[in-house]
Amino acid sequence: MESGTWKVKTGLAQMLKGGVIMDVINAEQAKIAQEAGACAVMALERVPADIRAMGGVARMADPTIIEAIMKAVSVPVMAKCRIGHFVEAQALEALGVDFIDESEVLTPADESHHIWKHDFKVPFVCGCRDLGEALRRIGEGAAMIRTKGEAGTGNIVEAVRHMRAVIGGIHRLVNTPQEELMAQAKEMGTPFELVAEIHRTGKLPVVNYSAGGVATPADAALMMQLGAEGVFVGSGIFKASNPEVRAKAIVKATTHYQDPEIIAEVSKNLGEAMPGLDIKQIPAEELLASRGW
Amino acid sequence: MRIGVLAAQGAFAEHIAILHQLKVEVTPVRLPAELVGLDGLIIPGGESTSISRLMLDYNLASEIRSLAKNGLPIFGTCAGMILLAKRNSALAAEPLGVMDITVRRNAFGRQRDSFETELSIPVLGEKPFPGVFIRAPVIEQVNSEVEILARLADGTSVAVRQGKLLASAFHPELTNDLRFHQYFLDIVAGGTT
Numbered sequence: 001m002e003s004g005t006w007k008v009k010t011g012l013a014q015m016l017k018g019g020v021i022m023d024v025i026n027a028e029q030a031k032i033a034q035e036a037g038a039c040a041v042m043a044l045e046r047v048p049a050d051i052r053a054m055g056g057v058a059r060m061a062d063p064t065i066i067e068a069i070m071k072a073v074s075v076p077v078m079a080k081c082r083i084g085h086f087v088e089a090q091a092l093e094a095l096g097v098d099f100i101d102e103s104e105v106l107t108p109a110d111e112s113h114h115i116w117k118h119d120f121k122v123p124f125v126c127g128c129r130d131l132g133e134a135l136r137r138i139g140e141g142a143a144m145i146r147t148k149g150e151a152g153t154g155n156i157v158e159a160v161r162h163m164r165a166v167i168g169g170i171h172r173l174v175n176t177p178q179e180e181l182m183a184q185a186k187e188m189g190t191p192f193e194l195v196a197e198i199h200r201t202g203k204l205p206v207v208n209y210s211a212g213g214v215a216t217p218a219d220a221a222l223m224m225q226l227g228a229e230g231v232f233v234g235s236g237i238f239k240a241s242n243p244e245v246r247a248k249a250i251v252k253a254t255t256h257y258q259d260p261e262i263i264a265e266v267s268k269n270l271g272e273a274m275p276g277l278d279i280k281q282i283p284a285e286e287l288l289a290s291r292g293w
Numbered sequence: 294m295r296i297g298v299l300a301a302q303g304a305f306a307e308h309i310a311i312l313h314q315l316k317v318e319v320t321p322v323r324l325p326a327e328l329v330g331l332d333g334l335i336i337p338g339g340e341s342t343s344i345s346r347l348m349l350d351y352n353l354a355s356e357i358r359s360l361a362k363n364g365l366p367i368f369g370t371c372a373g374m375i376l377l378a379k380r381n382s383a384l385a386a387e388p389l390g391v392m393d394i395t396v397r398r399n400a401f402g403r404q405r406d407s408f409e410t411e412l413s414i415p416v417l418g419e420k421p422f423p424g425v426f427i428r429a430p431v432i433e434q435v436n437s438e439v440e441i442l443a444r445l446a447d448g449t450s451v452a453v454r455q456g457k458l459l460a461s462a463f464h465p466e467l468t469n470d471l472r473f474h475q476y477f478l479d480i481v482a483g484g485t486t
Contacts, residue, residue, distance in 0.1 A: 018303060
């Protein structure tokens, strides 16, 4: 018996495909999320919209919150650590969380280096804005990727930009002649082996979710049609006026993303969505997506 | 031969890819209409709570239950096995309840306890089968009509068959070994008893 292998790390991400992972800040929210059909929950002290509003340094959540959520639900529990903060990651692994998100939503601990994730038995998910960033994270051992979007805004525009960049990057590599792959790897700043693998297979070697801005069932289905294999919903559920109904609707829309009649049906009478933010009104230094490289 | 793969949530694409390698026609199933004319159904791994919630929509669960009672061959892996079981020792999901087995969810613990091991599965031949166990359930009890196909070294049951129903706690769809799927297709074709 061998635990913590690449196969079981990436395999858990495969089990999450076609699902919705919801941010929760206590056991009660976690139960609502599970009941609505979330395939996992992200245990946090504050959702991104509140982190954005509060400012200051955002860190790993208090372990008592994470443990309470782990006790409350049977679905996998994820938790976030700061970019490069491998000791927060060690602590989360010791707590027994099922997945660690090395996340730009928290204040980075290291501006030059991400965590060397191969050293851990617990799988990691990391954010990316384009294919190069995705492949750097996979090279470091991320067993799952999510496009960053812009967390806490309720605005899907950055999520779309980043998903198109990743999927477009894959299409370009597939059509790049073999002899140009090394130059491509150099230009993208990514490991050659991964560039060659994408050229050969036409897909990422790990599951790719969408994150950062999903607020409605149609947003979730949009990301799925653009090529996401599942969606993270952060502030979009518990900052809305009727979280239970909205959570169920987003789960249904993610499964039936190719069925416009179902999308229309589940979009009815959801109440107020979270208040949104125009990305252009956010000062550049406050954009979360630009954290990490 | 046409096999449906429940595509509510989880690793359905992996099952579809294996079935394509075995040259079988495949229908992803999200709505009851897609169950019509199937020769067999696969319920994939994923999150059993999530899949069961999605199966309650549009009466998908009750349609599948009645097809199973009328003899439709069904193969469930991991979450799929939990949904097929009649009894679940930590009931959080509503199972289909068509197989006479009691399962325990997350029986090995959390993700850090997920593992790979080689399994001896006599019905698949002598070569060991790669067992990938991810937050896996186990089979705690079976009735006399249920045949145990695979056990871990400590005797724990991890794969079972009852008539045309087949279930595994591990994920053949995450391996390159096609024998477990081929065994299911043989059941569908009526070739094994």
